Amino acid sequence: MRTEVIIIGAGPAGLMLGRLLELAGVDAIILERKSPDYVLGRIRAGVLEQGSMDLMDRAGVGARMHAEGLIHHGVELSFDGDRQRLDFTDLIGRHVMVYGQTEVTRDLMAARKAQTIYDAENVELHDFDTNPHVTYTKDGVTHRIDCRFIAGCDGFHGVSRQSVPQSALTTFERVYPFGWLGILVDKPPVADELIYAHHARGFALCSQRSPTRSRYYVQVPTDEKVEAWSDDRFWDELRARLNPETAEALQTGSSIEKSIAPLRSFVAEPLRFGCLFLAGDAAHIVPPTGAKGLNLAMSDVAVLADALIEAVSEKSEAGINAYSAKVLDRIWKAERFSWWMTSLLHTFPDAGAFGRRIQRADFDYLASSRIAQQSLAENYTGLPS
Numbered sequence: 001m002r003t004e005v006i007i008i009g010a011g012p013a014g015l016m017l018g019r020l021l022e023l024a025g026v027d028a029i030i031l032e033r034k035s036p037d038y039v040l041g042r043i044r045a046g047v048l049e050q051g052s053m054d055l056m057d058r059a060g061v062g063a064r065m066h067a068e069g070l071i072h073h074g075v076e077l078s079f080d081g082d083r084q085r086l087d088f089t090d091l092i093g094r095h096v097m098v099y100g101q102t103e104v105t106r107d108l109m110a111a112r113k114a115q116t117i118y119d120a121e122n123v124e125l126h127d128f129d130t131n132p133h134v135t136y137t138k139d140g141v142t143h144r145i146d147c148r149f150i151a152g153c154d155g156f157h158g159v160s161r162q163s164v165p166q167s168a169l170t171t172f173e174r175v176y177p178f179g180w181l182g183i184l185v186d187k188p189p190v191a192d193e194l195i196y197a198h199h200a201r202g203f204a205l206c207s208q209r210s211p212t213r214s215r216y217y218v219q220v221p222t223d224e225k226v227e228a229w230s231d232d233r234f235w236d237e238l239r240a241r242l243n244p245e246t247a248e249a250l251q252t253g254s255s256i257e258k259s260i261a262p263l264r265s266f267v268a269e270p271l272r273f274g275c276l277f278l279a280g281d282a283a284h285i286v287p288p289t290g291a292k293g294l295n296l297a298m299s300d301v302a303v304l305a306d307a308l309i310e311a312v313s314e315k316s317e318a319g320i321n322a323y324s325a326k327v328l329d330r331i332w333k334a335e336r337f338s339w340w341m342t343s344l345l346h347t348f349p350d351a352g353a354f355g356r357r358i359q360r361a362d363f364d365y366l367a368s369s370r371i372a373q374q375s376l377a378e379n380y381t382g383l384p385s
């Protein structure tokens with residue numbers, strides 16, 4: 001079998017890239033290790049920047065997002081119970097959209113007419129410097145697909161980045177000494193907007209998926225086990241970290257999902273190796289505090305799609321040559337912002353009294369400076385590509 005582009009991974013990065021190529025008439029096959037149900041069962045963040053909304057529209061899959069997504073004009077920050085609302089629309093003239101990654105994935109899957117091969121095991125990338133091809137096993141049979149380009153959109157643990165010789169890759173990493181315990185519940189959100197809360201007991205986030213479905217998180221130590229957290233224990237801990245008025249208004253219920261995700265910052269450089277390109281979580285990880293993971297994946301593949309379309313149609317190789325440097329510039333800015341929000345809002349075991357005072361000063365500066373608020377708003381709503 002032969003195609004122009006093989007895309008490894010049917011997460012939001014792979015599916016969006018596949019959709020953009022499909023619309024441009026570029027032949028591409030997606031190879032995904034898991035089943036469609038498994039992919040759709042993953043619960044992840046749900047805040048879209050304007051650029052991601054625009055890309056959904058460009059991909060022809062924006063209708064449900066516009067109908068069901070919730071436009072958010074701001075967020076609340078809370079520091080030891082002191083509240084500060086940031087009005088993005090007033091500060092910077094932009095807003096974000098709350099629409100779950102699961103829904104983005106569902107819309108992209110539904111729109112795709114070209115071939116996606118699910119349950120593809122043992123995916124291996126070969127000769128991506130000279131004669132690129134990919135092999136995989138399905139139902140016990142090994143297959144080979146030849147191509148011109150390979151897009152590694154297979155997430156942090158995927159095979160694509162691992163196929164690159166170590167000597168060709170530089171990685172940058174920070175692992176945080178905590179994770180987020182998240183809970184999904186069919187109760188109305190505690191507030192209209194998201195609340196990011198710093199508290200001496202640890203960070204908490206009040207988020208939402210719809211007017212009747214809420215998503216809440218609390219910071220927990222890295223080695224915490226989800227089994228140790230009954231719903232009641234979760235709600236008690238969340239209430240303790242929120243300002244008393246918010247805690248009072250919280251509507252609790254039985255969780256429909258509960259999981260712990262570690263926090264990590266990670267960047268690989270470069271993002272092109274001959275005919276292989278890395279995008280999304282395969283290329284970088286941000287801690288979820290700034291809600292940048294999905295948005296970065298979207299901005300990577302928007303650039304990669306244009307570059308591949310140009311290259312496949314023999315117009316120019318300028319786009320594929322510029323891809324790595326271009327997206328890394330934006331990636332590092334999002335890494336900085338996500339690291340900064342994480343540093344401001346979490347408790348760190350080794351912060352000491354000095355570190356805690358600096359966090360407080362950071363919050364007080366933010367609360368008192370419109371310029372600082374504009375900077376946060378500019379980053380949160382999304383820097384230009």
Ligand code: APR
Nearest residue numbers: 009011012013032033123154155158159280281293294297
């Ligand atoms: N072969 C084929 N598919 C693979 C392999 C493999 N060896 N390894 C991983 N995959 C698939 C995974 O099953 C998954 O469906 O690649 C897909 C990667 O999807 P994501 O992890 O969602 O990554 P990405 O599409 O880059 O989306 C980034 O996901 O983690 C969040 O915060 C992140 O929102 C951001 C988004």
Ligand code: PHB
Nearest residue numbers: 045046207288289290291
């Ligand atoms: C979420 O709703 O899951 C969510 C929202 C904002 C974040 C992280 C996660 O910063």
